[in-house]
Amino acid sequence: MSLKYGLLGLLNYGEMTGYDLSKVFEDSLNHFWRAQKSQIYRELKDMEKSGWVDARMVLQSDRPNKRIFAITAAGREALAAWLGQPLGASFQQPHEPLLLQLFFSGALPVEESRGQIAAFRDYCRGAVELLQSQPAQAIDFYSPEGNSELDPLFWRFTAEYGQRYYQMCWEWAESMLETLDSL
Amino acid sequence: MSLKYGLLGLLNYGEMTGYDLSKVFEDSLNHFWRAQKSQIYRELKDMEKSGWVDARMVLQSDRPNKRIFAITAAGREALAAWLGQPLGASFQQPHEPLLLQLFFSGALPVEESRGQIAAFRDYCRGAVELLQSQPAQAIDFYSPEGNSELDPLFWRFTAEYGQRYYQMCWEWAESMLETLDSL
DNA sequence: TCTCCCATGTAAATTGTTACATGATTGA
DNA sequence: TCAATCATGTAACAATTTACATGGGAGA
Numbered sequence: 001m002s003l004k005y006g007l008l009g010l011l012n013y014g015e016m017t018g019y020d021l022s023k024v025f026e027d028s029l030n031h032f033w034r035a036q037k038s039q040i041y042r043e044l045k046d047m048e049k050s051g052w053v054d055a056r057m058v059l060q061s062d063r064p065n066k067r068i069f070a071i072t073a074a075g076r077e078a079l080a081a082w083l084g085q086p087l088g089a090s091f092q093q094p095h096e097p098l099l100l101q102l103f104f105s106g107a108l109p110v111e112e113s114r115g116q117i118a119a120f121r122d123y124c125r126g127a128v129e130l131l132q133s134q135p136a137q138a139i140d141f142y143s144p145e146g147n148s149e150l151d152p153l154f155w156r157f158t159a160e161y162g163q164r165y166y167q168m169c170w171e172w173a174e175s176m177l178e179t180l181d182s183l
Numbered sequence: 184m185s186l187k188y189g190l191l192g193l194l195n196y197g198e199m200t201g202y203d204l205s206k207v208f209e210d211s212l213n214h215f216w217r218a219q220k221s222q223i224y225r226e227l228k229d230m231e232k233s234g235w236v237d238a239r240m241v242l243q244s245d246r247p248n249k250r251i252f253a254i255t256a257a258g259r260e261a262l263a264a265w266l267g268q269p270l271g272a273s274f275q276q277p278h279e280p281l282l283l284q285l286f287f288s289g290a291l292p293v294e295e296s297r298g299q300i301a302a303f304r305d306y307c308r309g310a311v312e313l314l315q316s317q318p319a320q321a322i323d324f325y326s327p328e329g330n331s332e333l334d335p336l337f338w339r340f341t342a343e344y345g346q347r348y349y350q351m352c353w354e355w356a357e358s359m360l361e362t363l364d365s366l
Numbered sequence: 367t368c369t370c371c372c373a374t375g376t377a378a379a380t381t382g383t384t385a386c387a388t389g390a391t392t393g394a
Numbered sequence: 395t396c397a398a399t400c401a402t403g404t405a406a407c408a409a410t411t412t413a414c415a416t417g418g419g420a421g422a
Contacts, residue, residue, distance in 0.1 A: 001280075001381085002280040006286075009286065012287070017401070018402070019399095020401095029286065031277070031282075032277045032278065032279045032282035033278060033282070034276065034382090035382090036382070036383060036384080038382090038383080038384085038404080039381075039382065041402075041404090060400095063399095063401070064389075064390080065401075065402080066402080067401090079290070080290070082284065083284060083287060084291070085284075086299055086302055086303075087281055087284060087299045088302060088303060090279075090280040090284045091280075091281050091303070091306070092279065092280060093213070093215070093217065094215045094345075094348065095215065095216060095217070096216070096273075097184075097273040097274075097275060098274045098275070099215035099216070099341045099344055100188065100212070100215065100273070101185075101266060101268075101270060102270065102337055103192065103215075103337060103341050104192035104195070105266060105337045106333035106338075107195065107333075108267070110333065112267070116269055116270045119269055120269075120270045123271055148289040148290055150288075150289035150290075150293065152289075154285055154286060154287070154288045154289045155286060157285055157362075164351050164354070164355050165351065168347050171347070172343065172344055176340050179340075184408085186409080200373070201375090202374075217410090217411095219412080220373095221375075221410090222410065222411085224374070224375060224376095243372095243373090245419065246418075246419075247372065247418080248373080248374085249374080250373090250374080
């Protein structure tokens with residue numbers, strides 16, 4: 001459901017092809033959402049049918065022809081309605097295979113669990129360090145395109161979530177290791 | 184994919200009906216995984232076919248008949264193989280509709296975003312306080328059933344993740360509010 | 367009397383992933 | 395010469411959610 005609104009949100013910055021949309025997803029939204037090309041094209045078709053977007057064909061000779069999508073008035077309304085609802089409505093309980101695995105790890109030799117958790121800690125530490133060293137270049141890159149001067153602010157908020165998240169996981173892993181070592 | 188192993192993990196504690204499994208999911212795994220009854224029955228059927236679980240019928244007169252599922256040797260092997268793989272293999276990039284909504288919230292009046300974020304902060308604070316006040320009663324309730332004395336330890340780890348997660352969200356929300364107020 | 371618990375499932379819709387198919391151009 | 399980029403999609407599959415269907419017994 002949210003993917004439709006994500007696409008609407010991007011098209012609200014400017015018209016784009018399905019290919020462009022999938023690039024922007026990879027570049028900018030990748031920290032908290034991934035979308036397959038096949039899914040994007042499917043949703044675009046749906047939204048065209050429901051009148052949220054319009055498409056126009058552009059013939060090209062050197063490259064494949066393309067269809068450029070633009071948000072319609074109805075699409076803007078739908079986007080605004082979605083943005084207006086409380087954030088809590090978009091909040092989802094975590095769905096973490098990692099926690100599922102950990103939950104049952106009592107069946108494993110402690111040393112093995114210890115190794116697994118240590119590797120996870122290293123992974124999280126790496127992610128934190130990466131995010132700190134190259135802080136959200138994509139934001140500065142896209143900044144001029146935003147149609148509200150507030151946009152980059154909110155983009156930064158989401159980037160900060162990512163940092164805090166990995167930081168939290170790192171600390172959590174450290175605390176588990178301490179507990180295991182004190183056994 | 185993980186759901187199968189979650190069910191195996193539970194059946195490894197003792198035999199159960201599909202109904203029991205769905206209860207335990209609600210009671211104990213709800214913080215990081217939800218499973219619909221329909222999904223549970225389907226996976227059980229699959230796993231029966233692949234020989235990971237056995238079912239026996241119990242006829243009842245006052246209540247509906249039931250099918251009690253037990254893990255097989257092959258099921259235990261599959262579970263062990265899954266538990267043995269690195270935690271990182273189970274790690275998933277966050278997939279947060281909330282962040283998607285926030286990402287595009289530059290299109291909203293700041294006051295409205297402020298209100299939404301404040302409500303989210305209150306929600307997270309409430310969750311942290313709830314988790315601190317009644318710390319994981321389910322763990323103590325189920326403890327005797329665990330077949331490894333390590334089980335409650337790992338159960339607690341997953342519960343702690345939940346607390347840390349909501350704590351992190353709370354702090355993140357606070358920091359966004361500060362930023363918005365300093366505009 | 368009404369709701370909740372027990373207990374099993376089917377059916378359909380939605381959402382997400384993986385693989386397949388095509389084909390010219392550009393840069394290393 | 396080889397891989398990557400641009401650009402569109404289809405098909406099949408896997409996972410998840412929601413709704414439907416049934417029906418007795420227990421407790422408020």
